[in-house]
Amino acid sequence: MKNLILSFLLITGSFSSFAQVVGENNTEFTRADTLRGSLRPERTNYDVKSYHLKLKVEPEKKFISGSNIIAFEVLNDMPVMQLDLFDNMKIDSIVYKNKNLDYRREFNAVFINFPEALQKGLKDSLQFYYHGHPKEALHAPWDGGFVWTEDDEGNPWVGVAVQGTGASLWYPNKDHQSDEPEEAQMDISVPNGLMDVSNGRFLGKTDLGNGFTEWRWKVVNPINNYDIMINVGNYVHFSDKYKDLDLDYYVLPYNLEKAKKQFEEVKDMMACFYEKMGPYPFPEDGYKLVEAPYLGMEHQSAVAYGNHYQNGYLGRDLSGTGIGLKWDFIIIHESGHEWFGNSITAKDIADMWIHEGFTSYTEAIYVECEWGKEEALEYLQGLRGNIANDVPIIGKYGVNSEGSGDMYYKGSNLLNTIRSIYDDDELWWNTLKDYTKTFRHQTVSTKQVEDFFNKPIETDLKPIFDQYLRHSSIPELQLKEENDQIWYRWKAEVKDFSMPVDVFIDGKEKRLRATSNWQKINSEEDDLGDIRVNKKEFYVDVRKM
CATH class of the missing domain: 2.60.40.1730 (tricorn interacting facor f3 domain)
Structure with a gap:
């Protein structure tokens, strides 16, 4: 548990994490930072x-x-x-x-x-x-x-x-x-x-x-x-x-x-x-x-x-759902680091999301094992209340800068979104186990992680990793009615951003291959109110225009 913690706020009632965040929000670095962080x-x-x-x-x-x-x-x-x-x-x-x-x-x-x-x-x-x-x-x-x-x-x-x-x-x-x-x-x-x-x-x-x-x-x-x-x-x-x-x-x-x-x-x-x-x-x-x-x-x-010797995080549930009170947060989270952070270690602390995003995801993994996938998704969605989306997750390289405290729960929700893009749980779990095996006892970079999870599927994950890790905001799915049709597109900082997303139309789930360009939904449905984005599985903003 470490790195981050924007402050001591968790104990007092607001967002919190676990350890020290070094260089967060810094735009100027000293000679001491360079001596510590550079190679x-x-x-x-x-x-x-x-x-x-x-x-x-x-x-x-x-x-x-x-x-x-x-x-x-x-x-x-x-x-x-x-x-x-x-x-x-x-x-x-x-x-x-x-x-x-x-x-x-x-x-x-x-x-x-x-x-x-x-x-x-x-x-x-x-x-x-x-x-x-x-x-x-x-x-x-x-x-x-x-x-x-x-x-x-x-x-x-x-x-x-x-x-x-x-x-x-x-x-x-x-x-x-x-x-x-x-x-x-x-x-x-x-x-x-x-x-x-x-x-x-x-x-x-x-x-x-x-x-x-x-x-x-x-x-x-x-x-x-x-x-x-x-x-x-x-x-x-x-x-x-x-x-x-x-x-x-x-x-x-x-x-x-x-x-x-x-x-x-x-x-x-x-x-x-x-x-x-x-x-x-x-x-x-x-x-x-x-x-x-x-x-x-x-x-x-x-x-x-x-x-x-109590469940939750000092007796609290960080997700606000009640699910976090079913298990001991410190046992699960800190032990999850044995796989992510201790065995697989970021080469530069700017990439500490490799430790904290994956380890925060192990909390949901444990919930899924014990109480099922729906509760795991509910837990992850509840954790979003702790995400600031004000600073990129990745810090500055070579100057001992860890980046944003969002590396924890924005990182875990990014991984859950990637899993949903995979749309194949067997492939997802096999890939995760292959990841821990391939990079066991190694130091890695964000690029290596991106390339590894990008390889098993046809969808290009690079713009998705780029948006969630290197920009402060998350992509916004825009929906509008025009000429008796419903149109959709992504608004994001990454140029030509594209990402599939699942929506419910008339109670049925449909995958949209959304890009930064407007596209029509091929459906007889023409009422924006009857379209619902699957936000449990995809961490995105939605704007109906």
Whole structure:
């Protein structure tokens, strides 16, 4: 859940999403934005292979210290490497081949100079030592940072949410979504009596003899930077299985019985998602829900859960239909990100609709599995009340700009419209599963997504994607009576826009191959009042002239 959230309005009663939207509505960008969002030789000359965090967390001081061992492969001769770490964090040293490297800092970028340019093909690593008081989040996950708090029994409880703001607010990395480490290990030391839960499989723990215990976790699949996570608390653990997939749950002790009941929904969700979207993308790393001191986040194989063991979104229904109160929003939405966002990741955050549009659509997928297609369509239609249609979904490339918060529900309604254009549910579900299989564990662009969903059908989806993603408004179907005939056309920003749409005429459904030019409806019906557009399946405006 992330990226967006136009504001904290959801909690207060209006539209809301889940996380930080970076650069939304910006028309001017700074040097810092470019350093964070662009791909220059200092970044593209190497490929990250792994991260190995060794970190001490001191909740009473709100302080972290340690290092990240960064393994990499040189793709082109490289005299200078860019890594990223927020400028409020202090660098102790950067060590390569037992020697300290020179570096300079510019905003949150760290430019590391090698004595001699590293040669293409070299596989090596460096160790980056640092410490500091990381940025705190005031309203996680709507803003990025650490959450330092206590549970109801007075024990320290620590969480982190960084999507959008940047993983470099707490550990050094190449903070760009185009490059994911192939694996990551987290060795996290916390005060005795507390537990750290991170991504992947538990490797073991060691009492360090200084009042701290080190908890070790490892991910063996590619993982994006903002998904790498720590959760520190007085957790208890219980487990379950879905088929061969391990389901592990870490919750506060006084919530154990509530969690055992609420998390039963995970198995129904997995059955649905396996059928409609394909197998869970990270079986080697398992699946976890971890109780968090904020609403939630899709941290890969360690999903943060803070919905207080209730259905809906903090007990609310974002669709206004009542359907959203039948299931736990955070379990379904954040777990849907394992397929869309974690397994398939946008190369540039300008394309974050690839995460949020598809994941918001998984909410409707789950509704359809449990209660049928009509309720799923009703749910999607209800969500349209949260869409602003004021800014294009896609942001500006290369400047760390995520675009519009409409990426969530305008994105999901776009996908439902594409499904309706397919007009073949078997083909639609097969295409969706083929999509998750084809791009499994990859980073992608909007063009790749458009081309993939365009291929199975004769209708050209390019103008449709263009209108919904790159323009603020949705197409308007105009209808008029003239010379005892009914005429129709599309009004849209995309030149020569065309899109099929279904209407009901005298109770019968008819597909119109509408374009930007006026056409006649071949029907004896000549009363505009008797024509109704199928707006449940097509997200469009209608104007009767």
